[in-house]
Every structure is written in C-alpha cells, then in structure tokens.
Amino acid sequence: MQNRVLLIEDDDELRQLLARYLDSQGFTVREAANGEDGLALAAEHHCDVVVLDIMLPDLNGLEVLRRLRSRTHLPVILLTARGDETDRIVGFEVGADDYIPKPCNPRELVARLQALLRRISWDQKTEADAVRHYGDVRLEPDQRRILLNDQVLDLTATEYEILQVLLAHAGSVVRKTDLMQWALGRRLSPHDRTLDMHISNLRRKLADQGGKRIETVRGLGYSYRVPA
Structure with missing residues (x-):
C-alpha cells in the first residue's frame, strides 16, 4: 500500500516539483495551495503524513498546525525558512514532528518521510x-x-x-x-x-x-x- 502524503505549499513551482518527485518514489500525493484547502483535504481524505509550509497566503502554517493538532495526531513535517529558529521552536511547541529548511531538497524530504513513517509502522508491527x-x-x-x-x-x-x-x-x-x-x-x-x-x-x-x-x-x- 502506498503511503499517502498531504502537501500544503503555496509556491506552485515547488509544490508541483515535490509532488512529482514524491509520486516517482511511490507516494500518493494530495496537494493544497493554501491552509484552508489543506485543512479541508485533511478532514475529507485520509492521509498518513502532512508536509506543511509555514508561510501560506491565508492561514499561517502554524495556525494550520494548531487546527490539525486539535483533531488529529498525524505526523507533520514543516517546511521553514532557512535560519528561522523562532518558527521552528514554535512549530515544535505546537506539535510538529520534524522540519526541513527551504529551499527543500526533494531527496531529503523523501528520506525524512520514509524515516518517520518507518518508525510508526515498525512500532505497530513489533511492539x-x-x-x-x-x-x-x-x-x-x-x-x-x-x-x-x-x-x-x-x-x-x-x-x-x-x-x-x-x-x-x-x-x-x-x-x-x-x-x-x-x-x-x-x-x-x-x-x-x-x-x-x-x-x-x-x-x-x-x-x-x-x-x-x-x-x-x-x-x-x-x-x-x-x-x-
């Protein structure tokens, strides 16, 4: 079964690049260009992990994370501006599982996703x-x-x-x-x-x-x- 990723990113070029690469690596990807659409997709379509940009045009990514955390424990990886320590600290306080600084290397994103999902799957099978x-x-x-x-x-x-x-x-x-x-x-x-x-x-x-x-x-x- 393919792992399902919800990708919430307003930069069309980056989002499409990441989506294509994730698809080539065996992930099923749903895309959202803003926070409201991302929350709607998270509510309507089951996914295994969320990749969330902090800088979104409507809702701040941290607010999206807060709303996600109020109703789900889905793993969330944040995309953050390089060197922005404050956003990362607040993101972890709100409930992020990991972060990747932008510009994002697609190979690193896949490695982080696989590691996160592998830990969860391993626990479920072997604990x-x-x-x-x-x-x-x-x-x-x-x-x-x-x-x-x-x-x-x-x-x-x-x-x-x-x-x-x-x-x-x-x-x-x-x-x-x-x-x-x-x-x-x-x-x-x-x-x-x-x-x-x-x-x-x-x-x-x-x-x-x-x-x-x-x-x-x-x-x-x-x-x-x-x-x-």
Missing part, C-alpha cells in the same frame, strides 16, 4: 502488547500512547518515540546520537536543536520543569529517572 509501568507513567504500546497518573499525554508521533526510548532505558543515559537515530531515524548533525526542542516539550507535558524526570547529562545525552 509487544504488554502494558509497562514506570512509576506513575504507563506505556501502552498497542495503543501507541503514554499515560501520566492515568491521564493520556497529548504527544506527537516523534515525542512518543523519544519518550518510549527513554522509558525503555530508564535509569541509564541514552546518548543524543543514539536517541536521534532511534527516535527520529537520522544522525545528529552540528547545531541541530530538533532533539532538544522535543525534550523541552516533553518536560512541559510531564510537568518536569526542574529536569528531575528527564535529566540532561552534559556532554552525553538524557536519562529518564523514575520518581520514587
């Missing part, structure tokens, strides 16, 4: 059904969800991946390079703060502002500490 407890946190692999004090955490697909890796290695340090590879499916590159942003969001959702649950081990990575 044991057994519920696991880590103090007041419960991992339910069959439902792809994590609960804190019996309340389901509102996690993106990537946040789920990161947290379940940290939980599986609770009490041990997970190197940033390993966590990036296992949870995001790519190597850690210099100045890439994607992982740090996701960790920050997880701490906020776990009410872990002091870093007592997810501890930063300077120069190495992160460690999840199960509360006593």
